[in-house]
Amino acid sequence: MTRIEQARILVVGATGVLGTLIAERLAERGARLVLHGRDASRLDGRAGDATVAIDLTDVDAPEAIVERAVAALGGLDAIVVAAGVVGFDGVAETSGQDLETMFTVNALAPMRIISVALPSLLQSAAEGNEPMVLTISGIVSELPTAGLASYSASKAALAAYVAAAGRELRRSGIRLVDARPGHTETGLAERPLFGTPPRFPRGHDPAAVADRLVRAIEEGATALPPDAFAGA
Secondary structure, eight states: OOOOTTOEEEEETTTSHHHHHHHHHHHHTTOEEEEEESOHHHHTTOSSSEEEEOOTTSTTHHHHHHHHHHHHHTSOSEEEEOOOOOOOBOTTTOOHHHHHHHHIIIIIHHHHHHHHHHHHHHHHHHTTOOOEEEEEOOGGGTSOOTTBHHHHHHHHHHHHHHHHHHHHHGGGTOEEEEEOOOOBOSSGGGSOSSSOOOOOOOOBOHHHHHHHHHHHHHHTOSOBOGGGGTTO
């Protein structure tokens, strides 16, 4: 079990639908929060100890986000990465810049955030806490989808990193978990970085997915495959 009350938690992508719902649930359970988002105006009025408005594509974004979170909270016990972008195109149409943005936001920035936060997470473990990192790669990380090649690849990269890093850090007392829910009705598909979304079947209820994710943090889950969200 991971104790959420008074836990020092950084939520990356806290202005998105899923990030907002997760942050609200963590706040209700008494967590101390630093909320990150790209748009400062959307962070106004959010419950938390501090907010960090910075674009994940900025060169020093991971370092700045972690530094400000640690300064505001006096350390870190957990990180939730709920940020992401999606794009729809055939492989022949995806531009180099779009591909770079996709991998930066969905994979490289989260990887660097974990790496930069590692000293704080190790300190949390040394203090007797149960530090953890939760990422959300989604079902495409294990079922790459035509028309979503770059998105699938970026999410698969994140999932592979978390799986390997989790094995590496387990003995240090740090738990890394990647969640792979199926399509969720967050509206992200209607705001693609590029391309036109196909018609998706009805997806998961984002509130139910957020409930499952927060429960996984509390219960010490080590895996969240797609079937963990059955009924969501």
